[in-house]
Amino acid sequence: MQITRLFDALYFQKEKFPRADALASKINGNWEKVSTDQLIDTVNQLSSGMLAHGLQPGDKVGIVSYNRPEWVYVDFALQQLGVVTVPMYPNSSEGDYKFITENAELKHIFVGDAEIHDRIKRATQEYDPNLSISTFDEVQGAEHWSVKLDHSPDLDLLESYKSKVKSEDLATIIYTSGTTGEPKGVMLSHHNIISNTEAVADAFAIEVPTYKVLSFLPLCHIFARTALYTYFRIGVSIYYAESIDSIGENLKEVKPDFFATVPRLLEKVYDKIVKKGYELKGVKKALFFWALKLGDQYIPNEDQGFIFNLKLKIANKLIFSKWREALGGNIKFIVSGAAALQPRLARIFWAGQIPVLEAYGQTETSPGVTFTRREKENVRIGCVGQLLKEVQVKIAEDGEILVKGPNIMMGYYKRPDLTDQTIDPDGWLHTGDIGELVDGFLKITDRKKEIFKTSGGKYIAPQALENKFKESLLIEQMMVVGESQKFPAALIVPSFDVLREWCKLHNIEYSTDQEMIKHAKILEKFDKEMSIHNASFSQYERIKKFILLADEWGIDSGELTPTLKLKRKNIKLKYQNFIDEIYV
Numbered sequence: 337m338q339i340t341r342l343f344d345a346l347y348f349q350k351e352k353f354p355r356a357d358a359l360a361s362k363i364n365g366n367w368e369k370v371s372t373d374q375l376i377d378t379v380n381q382l383s384s385g386m387l388a389h390g391l392q393p394g395d396k397v398g399i400v401s402y403n404r405p406e407w408v409y410v411d412f413a414l415q416q417l418g419v420v421t422v423p424m425y426p427n428s429s430e431g432d433y434k435f436i437t438e439n440a441e442l443k444h445i446f447v448g449d450a451e452i453h454d455r456i457k458r459a460t461q462e463y464d465p466n467l468s469i470s471t472f473d474e475v476q477g478a479e480h481w482s483v484k485l486d487h488s489p490d491l492d493l494l495e496s497y498k499s500k501v502k503s504e505d506l507a508t509i510i511y512t513s514g515t516t517g518e519p520k521g522v523m524l525s526h527h528n529i530i531s532n533t534e535a536v537a538d539a540f541a542i543e544v545p546t547y548k549v550l551s552f553l554p555l556c557h558i559f560a561r562t563a564l565y566t567y568f569r570i571g572v573s574i575y576y577a578e579s580i581d582s583i584g585e586n587l588k589e590v591k592p593d594f595f596a597t598v599p600r601l602l603e604k605v606y607d608k609i610v611k612k613g614y615e616l617k618g619v620k621k622a623l624f625f626w627a628l629k630l631g632d633q634y635i636p637n638e639d640q641g642f643i644f645n646l647k648l649k650i651a652n653k654l655i656f657s658k659w660r661e662a663l664g665g666n667i668k669f670i671v672s673g674a675a676a677l678q679p680r681l682a683r684i685f686w687a688g689q690i691p692v693l694e695a696y697g698q699t700e701t702s703p704g705v706t707f708t709r710r711e712k713e714n715v716r717i718g719c720v721g722q723l724l725k726e727v728q729v730k731i732a733e734d735g736e737i738l739v740k741g742p743n744i745m746m747g748y749y750k751r752p753d754l755t756d757q758t759i760d761p762d763g764w765l766h767t768g769d770i771g772e773l774v775d776g777f778l779k780i781t782d783r784k785k786e787i788f789k790t791s792g793g794k795y796i797a798p799q800a801l802e803n804k805f806k807e808s809l810l811i812e813q814m815m816v817v818g819e820s821q822k823f824p825a826a827l828i829v830p831s832f833d834v835l836r837e838w839c840k841l842h843n844i845e846y847s848t849d850q851e852m853i854k855h856a857k858i859l860e861k862f863d864k865e866m867s868i869h870n871a872s873f874s875q876y877e878r879i880k881k882f883i884l885l886a887d888e889w890g891i892d893s894g895e896l897t898p899t900l901k902l903k904r905k906n907i908k909l910k911y912q913n914f915i916d917e918i919y920v
């Protein structure tokens with residue numbers, strides 16, 4: 337059969353490779369599995385029940401929950417009726433919930449737990465105090481989602497609704513979190529997303545449909561959402577991690593073949609590994625950092641000679657094999673997207689036989705534009721892969737990446753003005769990213785809006801600087817500042833686990849992290865670290881001053897988007913006094 341609507345992926349899996357564990361989640365300490373047939377039965381019951389409760393094609397329905405099978409049931413059940421899904425982050429602000437609910441004119445909202453339910457109720461009180469809300473958990477005083485199940489669905493009636501859903505119909509509105517301003521509703525059709533799932537399925541090149549994936553990126557984000565449909569398309573079993581904090585444990589239990597992540601989480605995995613390396617003694621410690629240094633020299637698409645290959649083989653047996661065990665022992669590759677990956681991390685993971693396949697795109701492109709293939713000869717460290725099928729890219733005169741193809745959004749919901757600003761009359765979507773094509777591989781250098789000019793008239797691309805400096809084991813997070821100033825500077829959150837080990841080695845005493853980062857020897861160490869990495873840049877680009885901060889940036893505290901990108905405007909406002917201090 338052919339997949340022309342997103343829900344067709346369910347029936348495609350049933351026909352081609354039905355799974356006993358199409359979905360799985362851990363409940364009360366046990367992994368509970370849902371077969372393809374069970375999934376389809378539940379989806380049909382829910383579709384029928386929602387019809388009985390008055391939902392009609394074209395209605396908008398919200399989903400606000402952490403990843404779990406119920407999220408998937410609701411998504412597919414709504415699609416079959418021609419209802420438009422509007423996913424929202426479970427950790428969004430009440431202000432965002434209020435805006436999205438009113439802007440999309442939601443008829444119903446499915447939520448995960450009591451905490452989300454209460455925030456949604458408060459946020460929607462003004463819009464509609466009686467707005468219908470269903471919960472996945474049992475919540476006192478709230479309607480449980482199972483009430484919507486019709487255990488004797490009229491399949492002929494459902495088929496008549498499904499037959500009316502067309503490939504070009506609006507499937508979902510995804511409100512981008514953005515780094516500034518209020519959310520924008522990206523309208524994506526079934527065809528937009530399917531064009532991407534087909535292209536990614538081709539790029540994955542999975543030999544047999546027996547793979548398992550551990551899923552933990554939020555399903556409300558287009559990266560994880562398109563991945564969901566791709567997994568059904570290629571016959572991959574989906575296991576949902578219990579939480580971000582339990583990923584390490586869940587990897588060992590599930591032993592997945594791959595997983596999708598964002599660079600920030602890979603950085604955290606790497607930092608934990610390095611912390612353990614610092615705790616080693618003697619020969620073991622020396623071997624660990626020898627392997628690390630060797631990995632940093634690795635170039636996947638080049639044969640670096642017999643001696644290097646022999647050394648790497650030894651490093652893999654003694655050191656990197658333990659990394660693979662920590663990831664479950666069965667990892668064939670990792671997919672990384674939503675932000676730029678440090679080239680150093682990519683080199684080391686590839687050296688350790690843990691291929692990291694970088695992907696690039698945006699919500700507006702459904703999301704894929706490029707994808708790194710699994711063959712080493714098709715890897716270019718520092719690039720985000722080759723173009724996906726049917727996707728075109730050209731570089732504008734100012735360096736902006738322009739994209740055209742079947743994956744380009746229908747437009748911004750209720751914002752034709754923004755749509756016209758983003759998609760030109762020739763159909764090219766202006767991404768806002770700066771980059772270049774190098775022998776068919778796309779390289780991202782920065783965000784157009786984030787590039788700034790110093791008072792001396794020199795342009796600074798902060799992402800390039802930040803990614804280079806974050807190669808330091810001592811730097812956890814960093815933001816470059818300096819617009820209209822004489823020189824660029826940086827706000828830095830140190831990697832405190834590594835820094836504490838360094839303090840032990842050098843007999844540095846302190847009582848708090850705040851006291852530690854003011855210590856003269858710590859500041860001297862960071863001065864040296866900055867000098868090492870500054871050497872990679874021109875004189876005008878180099879970081880001249882920095883401030884160390886004691887608090888890690890996070891989503892809840894407002895410095896990061898849900899996909900862990902820097903909210904530069906928020907950070908600048910929060911730390912304006914520190915920035916002023918730099919430039920006094």
